[in-house]
Amino acid sequence: MTVLLLVPLVLPFLAPALARRTLDRLAPATALWVLTASALALGGACVAALGALVLTGLLRLPAFAALGELIHPLRTPSDHLVLPAAMAATGVLTLSTWTVVRSAVRQTRAFRTARTQAERRPAAGDLCVVDSPHPDAYALPGRPHRIVVTTAMLRSLGPAEREALFAHERAHNRAGHHYFLAAAELAAHCHPALRTTRDTIRLAAERAADEAAATALGDRRLIATAIARAALAGHASPSARPDFAPAATTGPVPQRVAALLEPSKGRSRARRRTAFLLVACTVLSVAAGTAGVVDFHHRVEVAQGEEGP
Numbered sequence: 001m002t003v004l005l006l007v008p009l010v011l012p013f014l015a016p017a018l019a020r021r022t023l024d025r026l027a028p029a030t031a032l033w034v035l036t037a038s039a040l041a042l043g044g045a046c047v048a049a050l051g052a053l054v055l056t057g058l059l060r061l062p063a064f065a066a067l068g069e070l071i072h073p074l075r076t077p078s079d080h081l082v083l084p085a086a087m088a089a090t091g092v093l094t095l096s097t098w099t100v101v102r103s104a105v106r107q108t109r110a111f112r113t114a115r116t117q118a119e120r121r122p123a124a125g126d127l128c129v130v131d132s133p134h135p136d137a138y139a140l141p142g143r144p145h146r147i148v149v150t151t152a153m154l155r156s157l158g159p160a161e162r163e164a165l166f167a168h169e170r171a172h173n174r175a176g177h178h179y180f181l182a183a184a185e186l187a188a189h190c191h192p193a194l195r196t197t198r199d200t201i202r203l204a205a206e207r208a209a210d211e212a213a214a215t216a217l218g219d220r221r222l223i224a225t226a227i228a229r230a231a232l233a234g235h236a237s238p239s240a241r242p243d244f245a246p247a248a249t250t251g252p253v254p255q256r257v258a259a260l261l262e263p264s265k266g267r268s269r270a271r272r273r274t275a276f277l278l279v280a281c282t283v284l285s286v287a288a289g290t291a292g293v294v295d296f297h298h299r300v301e302v303a304q305g306e307e308g309p
Contacts, residue, residue: 135156
């Protein structure tokens, strides 16, 4: 049981490299779905494994064994292995819970501030212009969706580049990319290796919006020029937007510009197959975690006398 529960704690360390490979080998919109689902599954399996380890350690203590109505000792490996693992798992879960709550509070405050700021300004359709000396532009979720752009950003771009920037942000809102970014943020608090995967998911969302905007306007070079100039204008400017509000200046902009300017490359079946190594890693992690939790539940039932040993 203990070995199975360790698998979901180890496999996420493979996720960052596999996530980058997946993004390179799949269309950005497809990669975004695969990466986000994998990150959530890996994070969930990790939390489940940690929870099972914590309960295993607690049920070794007489007080909790009595509370769990155990009439037989819980069959586990030596206390020299179980108790330290349970203590470590308790510390990790406590820290993860604290960081999730702190992040949720911070993101909620930032979202409310951004929505309040946007609602105080007259909107032209879905476009809201904020008077600010700091160049910034982002897609703000909510009802209704808004594209928030500062006056400094508008001054930094030409008319055609502004339309390209707006098309990019509209693509974010239309595809609901804020849900993907929020899910990536949650997964990043479940395992430290998933923080790097979170950055890859953010890049996938930007790449997907780049491609959607290029398709809508029919000019890939214009989209590339617009996001490059927007990034140069806003690279040193502070922003109060929440992390799940996507922005055209997010991520490694040179990589995104290069992807827009280079000819579209066909993705062979072999290349697509190598991209799903991340999926295989995720399935293995979930399967091992599920088997470990089921085995733990069976051992608890045996200790309660509900089943024969």
